[in-house]
């Protein structure tokens with residue numbers, strides 16, 4: 001069987017054998033099932049990135065996929081409906097939830113956080129409870145799980161990127177860490193790296209860090225979860241906000257005239273990168289999961305308007321007072337060399353898919369937004 005398939009392995013665009021699957025004679029891709037039979041935990045698995053990862057892993061027939069999530073910034077509609085999935089609603093800091101986790105887990109993905117920068121500025125203690133404390137309690141609990149192959153941590157590129165408005169250099173994994181951060185969120189994310197490094201050295205926790213850039217794609221639900229103190233509970237990130245407003249035919253607001261740049265990576269690439277960290281990452285190591293491409297917020301807005309056919313001009317605004325992040329993008333070289341991981345979806349393709357998903361799921365998105373209408377009466381016009 002394998003020999004028959006081997007004869008028809010295709011080369012990818014880098015001239016290497018197909019990474020994710022083997023291609024059969026009839027050109028149907030047979031996905032690899034690296035998590036088949038495994039026991040996997042995703043903390044924060046109802047969230048945007050976590051749920052995309054959960055759908056991909058569930059499709060590989062794991063023995064069990066446990067998802068722990070307190071739904072503080074997500075909605076259960078994102079959860080995969082699969083026999084292997086056990087959803088545990090609640091916080092990972094809860095002793096009972098920790099005690100009841102299977103002790104023979106193979107892989108853990110720690111993706112929970114208190115979303116996001118603005119919420120953490122508004123309520124640093126909530127950030128501590130749902131970002132720093134989650135990480136510490138989880139790692140402390142996992143430290144003597146004997147079966148664990150990898151614990152993959154969602155680290156944030158923004159916590160290490162150099163602050164500049166000049167020409168950005170690609171941020172490498174060994175970029176220096178400043179003692180001055182723009183938000184409690186950013187502090188919590190880097191503390192998570194410190195704790196993981198400690199538990200790796202002290203107890204041999206098989207810890208791998210995946211440094212995220214700006215992820216976008218389907219299942220990022222505007223307004224999902226509880227009110228977190230600011231309008232960013234609904235307008236949670238630049239890409240889904242622009243897509244929603246563009247579909248509504250509105251003018252897209254460009255903070256700092258849209259001159260900031262980011263490295264946008266499509267969520268399916270991100271999920272593949274996380275799986276590569278679990279399967280191929282070296283313990284104690286860190287990998288950027290990045291597209292390696294710099295896109296300005298203005299370019300992003302114009303692309304979204306073009307794809308969704310919105311002709312209303314963009315609105316130029318001043319910089320946000322907490323945001324000094326300027327221009328930045330991640331260096332994807334190490335992940336390419338060591339994990340054989342490359343982001344494959346172009347921003348045009350990724351935005352097309354995300355806009356199509358947003359249109360198809362408008363009812364669910366509006367349901368999530370509606371939860372906050374009493375605190376944000378100006379969103380009534382969209383509902």
Ligand SMILES: NC(=O)c1ccc[n+]([C@@H]2O[C@H](COP(=O)([O-])OP(=O)(O)OC[C@H]3O[C@@H](n4cnc5c(N)ncnc54)[C@H](O)[C@@H]3O)[C@@H](O)[C@H]2O)c1
Pocket residue numbers: 043044045046047048049050068069070071072073074075090091092093110111112113114115129130131134154155156157158189212213214215216225
């Ligand atoms: N999306 C990005 O662009 C980006 C960039 C950098 C880093 N990250 C990191 O990636 C991870 C996933 O981000 P996301 O964009 O999917 O955010 P998200 O808000 O959609 O997902 C986070 C999930 O964690 C859950 N959660 C929060 N507190 C919890 C707790 N105490 N116990 C259990 N679950 C809890 C939330 O309900 C949510 O489902 C986060 O750790 C985030 O810091 C994301």
